Amino acid sequence: TQLLKQSPQFLSIQEGENLTVYCNSSSVFSSLQWYRQEPGEGPVLLVTVVTGGEVKKLKRLTFQFGDARKDSSLHITAAQTGDTGLYLCAGADNYGQNFVFGPGTRLSVLP
Amino acid sequence: GAGVSQTPSNKVTEKGKYVELRCDPISGHTALYWYRQSLGQGPEFLIYFQGTGAADDSGLPNDRFFAVRPEGSVSTLKIQRTERGDSAVYLCASSLTGQGGGGYTFGSGTRLTVV
Numbered sequence: 001t002q003l004l005k006q007s008p009q010f011l012s013i014q015e016g017e018n019l020t021v022y023c024n025s026s027s028v029f030s031s032l033q034w035y036r037q038e039p040g041e042g043p044v045l046l047v048t049v050v051t052g053g054e055v056k057k058l059k060r061l062t063f064q065f066g067d068a069r070k071d072s073s074l075h076i077t078a079a080q081t082g083d084t085g086l087y088l089c090a091g092a093d094n095y096g097q098n099f100v101f102g103p104g105t106r107l108s109v110l111p
Numbered sequence: 112g113a114g115v116s117q118t119p120s121n122k123v124t125e126k127g128k129y130v131e132l133r134c135d136p137i138s139g140h141t142a143l144y145w146y147r148q149s150l151g152q153g154p155e156f157l158i159y160f161q162g163t164g165a166a167d168d169s170g171l172p173n174d175r176f177f178a179v180r181p182e183g184s185v186s187t188l189k190i191q192r193t194e195r196g197d198s199a200v201y202l203c204a205s206s207l208t209g210q211g212g213g214g215y216t217f218g219s220g221t222r223l224t225v226v
Contacts, residue, residue: 004153033214042115042202042217043154088153098167099215101146101153 003027004091004102012108016078021105023089024071030092032072033099034063037086046074079109113137115218117203123224124193132188132221136205143186144215145178146202154202160186193225 005024013019023032031050035043047056049065049072056063062075076083086106090099116135124130136143141162146154156170160180168178175193180186190197200222204215 006153041219042204043215044217045214048214090153098144098156098159100156103151103153 004089004100006087006089006102006105008105009103010106010108012110013079015081015109015111018075018077019079019107020073020075021087021107022071022073023102025091026070027091028069030069032065032069032092033090034072034074035088035090035101037088037104038084043086043088079107081109081111083107084109115203115205115216117201117218117221119221120219121222121224123226126193126195126225128193130190130193130223132190132201132223134186134188134203134205134218136184136186136203137216138184140205140207140216141183142206142208143180144204144206145186145188146204148200148202148220150199157188157201190223193223195225198223198225 007022031048033048034046036046037043047058047063049063052067052069054065060077064073072089084107086104088101088104090101092099115137118133122130143160145157147157148154158165158171158178159167163180163183175191178188200220202217202220204217206215
């Protein structure tokens with residue numbers, strides 16, 4: 001069983017601050033995805049990373065996949081209140097057909 | 112449709128009853144997934160369909176849970192003899208090919224409450 005851990009579990013920051021959240025596992029993943037989920041909605045895909053060491057940028061969000069493909073980080077620059085939500089990472093098994101989700105980091109950005 | 116549609120959005124049922132939850136995936140998506148999300152947790156994998164067949168049902172917790180996708184489009188998750196521990200949000204997702212690279216598109220879920 002591939003287990004994903006995410007830290008911190010909760011994070012509350014002021015608008016304009018920077019933050020980093022982490023996703024870690026003892027297993028190697030063929031790919032890893034980050035999702036954002038708002039209350040009452042399903043998760044929405046933000047990014048997929050595939051190559052060890054890969055860095056992807058999506059506006060103020062920077063995603064990095066660890067060299068060993070066991071961990072990932074999400075960095076948000078100048079957080080906005082609209083960034084509030086549950087950030088989930090999900091790792092794909094060797095066949096890339098089934099994703100295992102972490103428990104998520106719940107982010108609150110205060111005005 | 113434009114997105115993944117799940118019905119009902121909320122379901123309250125009595126312990127011991129039978130429930131069916133429906134998922135309408137994005138048209139043309141061959142892969143369909145069911146996940147269960149408890150409060151404060153990430154989604155937990157239940158079952159994955161590729162076309163009409165269940166490619167991986169290893170996440171179904173016990174034999175009270177069953178899912179079908181008879182025509183390779185709409186899927187129904189069926190829960191028999193519901194228990195209070197079954198209360199959760201049941202999420203459905205679809206993917207174009209099932210290879211995962213394109214990511215899943217999730218529905219808004221069905222919130223099941225067993226009283």
